[in-house]
Amino acid sequence: MKPAPFDYVRPRTLDEAVQALAGRPEAKVLAGGQSLVPLLSMRLAAPSLLVDINALPDLDHVRVDETGVRIGALARHARVLADPEVRRVQPLVSLALANVAHPTIRNRGTTVGSLVHADAAAEMPMVLRLLEGSVDVAGPSGRRTIEAADLYVGPLESSLHHDEIAVEAFFPTLPARTGVAFEEISRRHGDYAMCGVAALVTLDGGGAVSRVRAGYLSASDVPAVVDLTEPLAGGITPASLEQAAAVALTQLDPETDIHATAAYRAHLVEVLTARVVTAAYQNASEHTHQSTQE
Amino acid sequence: MSTEQLHRIRLQVNGVAHEVEVPARRLLSDALRHDLGLTGTHVGCEHGVCGACTILVDGTPMRSCLMFAVSAADSELTTVEGLANADGTLGPVQQAFRECHGLQCGFCTPGFLTTITAGIKENPSPSEDEAREMIAGNLCRCTGYQNIVKAVCRAAELAATHSGEADQ
């Protein structure tokens, strides 16, 4: 279990890093490495070149303003998770991060790295899609922004070009009168979820449901988000939640693996959809109530 | 000998600087063990799950099997060999493991010791639940973890006493 040989550069500027990738379609970017290094050690991946971006300046930032959270490519999960401002403006990022692997992995792994690794079982890609965030990438022709909706194109496949480096992720702030919740069920604490659900519920001025969207882990082969507004617009009831889960399942494709059958995962989609949407609704009601008081 | 390109790097481990030449693919765990002879860091899975290889990188626990030695050149590393007190006596976490029978075969132990060393620095008086959370990413096949949880709490006590004495 040792990696195959590769060339290695540790550029000091972003331009150098991008140049290093140019013309090397077999190259990989190394940030935290917590997903990449096991693949290398098992020789499931054998890039000819590793561009280690850990020495790049000014990429470990976590910036928060009223528009949202901006996370630099070298910000470790643990740092983002510990940031109280992140929790304030976009609590779902913190809720989800607490479920990413174990603390020691979060100490090294980067949030942006996880986003572009594009694993449908991983929390952050789903959360980025649910929150309609984006990723800024740097390439030979400069920077561009990829909206979350356009980021995930296949299993473990993002729309980044081989010579692009993700430099920053943007998670927009929680809209007004909106609540969030997150729950996942895994075999062991810290494992990838057998199923996980995050929900975003927005209420109108009168406290009625105006928009509901939910993201799902391990329920399809790409990070999945489903709009549940229609079944829930009439209110959050056991019947409407059941209806919402049914809607969700029409757009998901849970599969059987060694840990759970497709039927069990589908059942968890139902259970968690009800729980998480309800919790997000309550969370939204609290926010709405508070803002009314203010 | 192989023709693979070597990188000359400086690894700062337990306060001592080491110059080594390694290929880029050399895992930090292997560099510590086989290039520096610091065999206290153990390798149990080489895919980041078991935690036996956990060391402190600038004081923060990380898996040395998921880092390349070339990437660690800018950091201050602490391995299990660096956890004893300056006078050579056992550090608080080491002492607690011995007192509480927190180890059997000893193979996973270094990863627990480093993890807990950082953990009780962050949370100097963990509850039992917090102690469990602290070690939740490390596998042990011998102890059933019961005495490791006790050792975390005991280590926190010892560390508090130790730093109390140091203050006086």
Next chain:
Amino acid sequence: MTTRMMGAKVARVEDDRFVRGHGRYVDDVAPDALHAAVLRSPHAHARIRSIDVDAVLDLDGVHAVWTYEDLAPLAPAMGEPLPLLIPHPTLTHGRTQYALAKDEVNYVGEAIAFVVADDRYLAEDALDRIVVEYDLLPAVVGIDAARAAERLVHEDVPGNVAARMEQANGDAAAAIAAAPHTLSLDLEIERSACMPLEGRGVAARWDTDNGRLQLWTSTQTSTGVRAAVAAKLGLDLMRVDVITPDVGGGFGVKINHPWPEELLVPLAARLLGRAVKFTEDRREHFISSAHERGQQHHVEVGFDDEGRLLGLDVRFWHDNGAYTPYGLIVPIITSTQLLGPYKPGAYHVQFDSLYTNTVIVTPYRGAGRPQGCFVMERTMDAIAAYLGKDRTEVRSINLIQPDEMPYEHGLTFQDGRELTYDSGDFPTMLTKIKELVGWDEFETFRAEMAAQGRRVGIGLAAYVEGTGVGPYEGAHITVETSGKVKVATGLTTQGQGHQTAFAQIVADELGVPFEDVEITTGDTRRMPYAVGTFASRAAVMSGSAIHLAAKKTKEKALRIAAEALEADVEDLEIVDGVVQVKGSPGSGIGLGTVAVLSNPLRYAFDEASKAATQFNVGDPTKPPVAAGEEPGLEGKDFYSPPRSTFASGMHAVIVETDPLTAEITILKYAVVHDCGHLINPMIVEGQIHGGVAQGVGGALYERMAYDEAGQLQNASFMDFLMPYVTEVPTSIDIDHLETPSPLNPLGIKGAGEAGVIPGSAAFAAAIEDAEGFPITAMPISPSQLFDLRAAHHA
């Protein structure tokens, strides 16, 4: 008297080096060694058409590459299959693999080629360049496929049956036919594995100057490896030294030997004149060491109105994997130990040991007992359910009573000896476990939880474990002239704290300070006669041998001191390392001085040896070493019991099952345990904790997920779900019962495996109790529980 060490919670002496990172495991020794890697079969069943190693031969940094054809010219016996370690008359179709595959591979992971390079990275690069052509054969995976025998693993083994074995006591069929009530059950346990945190490893150095081989290996038997290496490499035994350094856990898998690498590494070291090392990685450990536990069982049982067993007939099928190097030990243990603490009435058992195209099966902690316990305890629960009785009542009526000890089952155990329980008090144990877990209060608790919409269940399981199997262990003790006591026993240590527990025994018997005793295990240079560490035998076997050797050492010390002190032996005692007249401190001489006196010298090299020269020691009219004596203050003895001693225990567990998600949570775990006298209760409890955690793993998390092609789909710690701290009980309540064994001088029984044995049985019972439908297969995941709910409520 010195404080008695036996029974004290003495902190472990080995811990200081472990917590400092100064342990020495195989991969830590011989830092100058070349590194080996092994090309392993990617197919479960195939004929090898060709192997092309040309691309490796001139690779930089590669020192050797071997396939099967290279081996016999280097050492003729290496062309033969690996040994079948434990033959048995019923193992009519035993098969073992070659060190490197010859013509055919029978499981994913089987060794095909061996490379030695400057480091492991280069060795793995070389493996990538070896080209093997295969003709694929259909794989036999799982017991159903093996039984169906539509395809064969070995074409010369009909029905895939390696062995069929049968034992009986009485006419079970007749007893069942005549019984008022009968039940039949089908019960299954899946594959799992020991999974020590340190995999296998071996390092070897050929000492050209002395013509000796020095081998370090992460084994549970140094002497076994030594004999095997000598035989297979064609070396004189006296030229082979095997050292087992610190071992990062064993749990059974390291008792099998010789592994291919244990032969290939020393062969390479000798040929290359360089130290060579092989360190197994985790994926290799999954696919090329050993698994256990996979068995299907069919039970027919007859019983009376009270639930008393009248006849028990068990037919089972054991998946032995692709080869049978370790014989039939696991299924023989199941077939005998499933009886637990109960009287079965008439008993008949028959098993088939079956080949499959999967990793070999050798004992994993518990070794067939978890399956047996599962079978018997599920049967007890089924009888209770059928009769509408409390589950502990049915058990109680079937228990062997203390006054029936020694109890003869009329069967033959795994060591070829009679299955005769030497001791135990099962009724008291049942009372204790009920109290400890709160059995009688449980219905109140269940009602309270139900009121909150929560679903809970309770289960219990009992086992009896034959421990301390023979044939023997030995010990050698030397008292140095410094007074330090050096003890060697040949079996190995994998974390059980032998350096502490054995030193406690020596300190007590010899009367020396605990700190002055140093124990060496698993080093054939120090003790070449030994068997190994398995079957919870180390404390019983080596503990007893060490006790006996200490006794001999003491007798010799007293003899010599009596002469020096002109006292009668009967009047002397040894206290704190000083031989003195009983009750007269200050009157005596230190053991170091006795050691000086024991060894008449011609040459003096320090003050102590001056006192021992031929002009100072002994009566000049007699020989300096009297007839029948030997120089040196030493004692050596062996312990060889007539048969095993039987430890016992009962576990009880309370679980909660989530009505919606089918998640299973442990609310309480209780253990009552009887291993006779405890040498070190702290160590014994640690063994129980670890066993319970493995039991939790085996019941709720761990399985070997083979697909139909024989690919192990979860060969990593990502997907083989060993419990973290978050998956084990937050506390384990333990109560001890001490019924001493009459078979050994210390009254002890083994404790190493016990904790794991009843796990699956107890959890199945508790989940069944919570859910209200039978649980007949373990392990069980939430997904499977969900499926069962659907099936039973459909």
